[in-house]
Amino acid sequence: xxxxxxxxxxxxxxxxxxxxxxxxxxxxxxxxxxxxxxxxxxxxxxxxxxxxxxxxxxxxxxxxxxxxxxxxxxxxxxxxxxxxxxxxxxxxxxxxxxxxxxxxxxxxxxxxxxxxxxxxxxxxxxxxxxxxxxx
Amino acid sequence: xxxxxxxxxxxxxxxxxxxxxxxxxxxxxxxxxxxxxxxxxxxxxxxxxxxxxxxxxxxxxxxxxxxxxxxxxxxxxxxxxxxxxxxxxxxxxxxxxxxxxxxxxxxxxxxxxxxxxxxxxxxxxxxxxxxxxxx
Amino acid sequence: xxxxxxxxxxxxxxxxxxxxxxxxxxxxxxxxxxxxxxxxxxxxxxxxxxxxxxxxxxxxxxxxxxxxxxxxxxxxxxxxxxxxxxxxxxxxxxxxxxxxxxxxxxxxxxxxxxxxxxxxxxxxxxxxxxxxxxx
Numbered sequence: 001x002x003x004x005x006x007x008x009x010x011x012x013x014x015x016x017x018x019x020x021x022x023x024x025x026x027x028x029x030x031x032x033x034x035x036x037x038x039x040x041x042x043x044x045x046x047x048x049x050x051x052x053x054x055x056x057x058x059x060x061x062x063x064x065x066x067x068x069x070x071x072x073x074x075x076x077x078x079x080x081x082x083x084x085x086x087x088x089x090x091x092x093x094x095x096x097x098x099x100x101x102x103x104x105x106x107x108x109x110x111x112x113x114x115x116x117x118x119x120x121x122x123x124x125x126x127x128x129x130x131x132x133x134x135x
Numbered sequence: 136x137x138x139x140x141x142x143x144x145x146x147x148x149x150x151x152x153x154x155x156x157x158x159x160x161x162x163x164x165x166x167x168x169x170x171x172x173x174x175x176x177x178x179x180x181x182x183x184x185x186x187x188x189x190x191x192x193x194x195x196x197x198x199x200x201x202x203x204x205x206x207x208x209x210x211x212x213x214x215x216x217x218x219x220x221x222x223x224x225x226x227x228x229x230x231x232x233x234x235x236x237x238x239x240x241x242x243x244x245x246x247x248x249x250x251x252x253x254x255x256x257x258x259x260x261x262x263x264x265x266x267x268x269x270x
Numbered sequence: 271x272x273x274x275x276x277x278x279x280x281x282x283x284x285x286x287x288x289x290x291x292x293x294x295x296x297x298x299x300x301x302x303x304x305x306x307x308x309x310x311x312x313x314x315x316x317x318x319x320x321x322x323x324x325x326x327x328x329x330x331x332x333x334x335x336x337x338x339x340x341x342x343x344x345x346x347x348x349x350x351x352x353x354x355x356x357x358x359x360x361x362x363x364x365x366x367x368x369x370x371x372x373x374x375x376x377x378x379x380x381x382x383x384x385x386x387x388x389x390x391x392x393x394x395x396x397x398x399x400x401x402x403x404x405x
Binding site for chain 2 (some may be wrong): 305306307320321322323326328329331332333335336340362363364367368369370372377378379380381382402404
């Protein structure tokens with residue numbers, strides 16, 4: 001029986017994609033699960049998680065810039081905390097994802113990395129990881 | 136062995152975010168699963184599911200308004216049913232998500248709620264919930 | 271114990287939604303899993319997976335056109351490979367999703383299909399499928 005694990009992620013900017021791939025890999029390797037799925041869940045409403053290119057950091061920058069263009073920080077929002085854009089971007093990227101586990105390891109495509117998406121930092125954040133074995 | 140559960144959600148407007156958190160909590164509490172993941176799936180093509188702030192309803196309103204601005208109801212669409220925007224918004228938000236289960240309860244961040252996203256209501260809709268125990 | 275399965279998808283255009291529903295159904299039917307969840311994961315950074323209407327192909331076309339309008343191929347991008355838009359669209363649609371399995375079959379809503387979303391084709395691509403039984 002694997003239990004829910006909690007990682008801490010510290011962001012240093014308002015909007016920042018933090019590569020957490022190696023930390024998820026460690027959790028999977030330490031779980032003893034051979035075949036299954038690693039679930040990654042962000043318990044915040046102004047942050048998210050996505051999979052995209054991990055090799056070239058300009059890709060993450062282009063995603064952040066596109067989201068800023070589509071959902072500007074300053075806009076005609078009702079929510080009074082000045083971070084409505086961060087909530088909207090969080091739902092566009094999504095708060096959970098699943099990555100396969102096989103042979104005891106996290107398996108990703110060649111160029112893929114897992115990114116914690118900060119949209120209202122800098123903050124101390126949490127990421128939850130649940131590793132499920134195939135039945 | 137847990138079976139797939141079906142909830143009914145009734146929307147009252149064309150576009151509406153319905154907070155289903157307490158109903159998902161009940162399903163998890165009644166499932167007998169201690170550690171695992173709750174999968175939420177929307178079996179419709181003009182509705183979706185997302186996690187975002189549950190405390191202040193202006194956040195959901197800002198997300199709906201941003202989606203309407205990005206994907207207006209009236210546009211140059213090919214699909215002839217007048218609800219192309221609803222299909223597009225559904226794919227942007229996503230039709231499935233996973234939320235951790237721990238200690239026999241659904242676990243969410245402090246401010247998080249689970250929202251059924253109606254984009255072509257009012258309608259009677261379904262939400263499917265599958266609760267998986269960690270192996 | 272079910273193992274991770276790999277499907278090949280061949281895209282023929284730069285941007286194309288390929289309906290992979292029947293292929294996922296086959297994987298589920300052959301897995302021996304009665305109740306559970308099928309996880310679909312795209313191991314590429316310029317492709318994604320989404321669930322939307324499978325009956326009328328104009329819906330997929332409208333989604334592709336809306337994404338092209340929101341994230342044009344030519345823009346002020348930093349990534350030097352000319353496919354930044356494809357990376358951004360991939361994160362907007364998402365690289366993984368979960369579909370319920372019940373009674374030994376994949377279960378979807380009446381109008382739903384599962385689409386491999388190519389954003390930088392034509393290419394030979396892979397889709398990974400992991401089928402988890404409820405505990």
